[in-house]
Amino acid sequence: MWLWHERLFRSGCTTRTDKKMDDLFKKIALCVERGKVKAESRYPPELKGQEGADELTKKALDQGSQPRDILNLGLISGMQRVGEKFKNNEIYLPDVLVSAKAMSAAMEHLKPYFKSGEVEHKGQIVMGTVAGDLHDIGKKIVAMFLEGSGWEVIDCGVDVTPQDFILAIRKNNPLAVGMSALLTTTMVNMREAVRTIKSQFPKVKILVGGAPITHKFSQSIGADMTSDHPQEAVEYLENSVSKNKG
Numbered sequence: 001m002w003l004w005h006e007r008l009f010r011s012g013c014t015t016r017t018d019k020k021m022d023d024l025f026k027k028i029a030l031c032v033e034r035g036k037v038k039a040e041s042r043y044p045p046e047l048k049g050q051e052g053a054d055e056l057t058k059k060a061l062d063q064g065s066q067p068r069d070i071l072n073l074g075l076i077s078g079m080q081r082v083g084e085k086f087k088n089n090e091i092y093l094p095d096v097l098v099s100a101k102a103m104s105a106a107m108e109h110l111k112p113y114f115k116s117g118e119v120e121h122k123g124q125i126v127m128g129t130v131a132g133d134l135h136d137i138g139k140k141i142v143a144m145f146l147e148g149s150g151w152e153v154i155d156c157g158v159d160v161t162p163q164d165f166i167l168a169i170r171k172n173n174p175l176a177v178g179m180s181a182l183l184t185t186t187m188v189n190m191r192e193a194v195r196t197i198k199s200q201f202p203k204v205k206i207l208v209g210g211a212p213i214t215h216k217f218s219q220s221i222g223a224d225m226t227s228d229h230p231q232e233a234v235e236y237l238e239n240s241v242s243k244n245k246g
């Protein structure tokens with residue numbers, strides 16, 4: 001966690017935090033890791049009666065923690081542990097589901113902070129997780145960052161087919177499309193979605209992301225950018241898309 005903190009601090013994605021806040025972030029990370037949603041949740045038995053990700057996230061906000069720090073040092077850090085344990089067969093699918101539930105409950109508190117106060121949006125972005133893929137936590141985080149920077153996000157949800165993307169583009173006329181894929185088996189569907197969109201809307205920029213997506217893969221399928229950090233998606237849109245508007 002400390003290396004992760006230092007990396008985020010150096011990249012400007014988080015602030016220096018004090019010991020009390022760090023302890024709270026560690027507790028939030030543990031709640032995501034163990035799938036402790038709320039104080040009243042019976043699962044996991046060893047955390048019975050203790051506050052969950054829901055209450056602790058609210059507490060961290062009330063105590064003045066930065067929403068981005070709670071997200072990076074608490075929630076994402078906890079979910080990374082879940083990923084490692086799932087990979088090593090230390091936990092199973094139902095455990096991952098309760099972790100996702102804890103993460104989503106906490107994210108509800110953070111959402112308003114990422115929503116922009118600006119009245120006029122910078123433009124629209126259509127977002128979705130590609131066909132066959134039901135993972136949506138990363139996509140929702142990217143959407144929160146974009147909304148927080150003044151973009152209007154049209155979220156098409158999960159399991160979005162190339163045709164669904166096309167319909168959403170026709171309906172909304174966005175400047176860019178953001179796609180997420182978490183499975184190596186659904187990365188191929190990302191290729192098809194990019195090809196279909198570019199053939200009909202060559203000017204629409206396509207941003208892709210998700211744990212297995214590399215720069216090399218992104219380039220090979222004709223996407224315009226990829227990053228594993230949502231802030232870089234925001235910067236890309238600021239630098240390339242909004243300047244070329246109109």
Ligand code: B12
Pocket residue numbers: 076079080082083084086087093096097100132133134135136137138139141142178179180181182183184185207208209210211225226227228229230233
């Ligand atoms: C949570 C989770 C689930 C939850 C999803 C809940 C939800 N609502 O999303 C549930 C339990 C449903 C699930 C199901 C499955 N899962 Co799963 N899951 C995970 C887990 C543990 C965490 C994913 C996550 O949310 N990470 C946290 C977020 C914040 O990270 P992220 O999505 O990568 O997003 C960040 C960046 O990538 C980037 N980003 C993301 N999208 C975008 C988009 C753009 C435009 C940009 C710029 C950036 C960007 O920004 C985000 C923030 O930093 C991963 C392990 C892992 N390490 O990824 C496995 C993992 C992805 N799952 C896996 C598997 C195998 C499955 C199942 C097939 C299991 C099964 N046997 O049924 C099913 C598939 C269901 C389906 N059809 O999609 C494997 C995939 C392996 C592979 N080679 O493909 C993984 C890697 C676990 C593993 N190590 O084996 N899973």
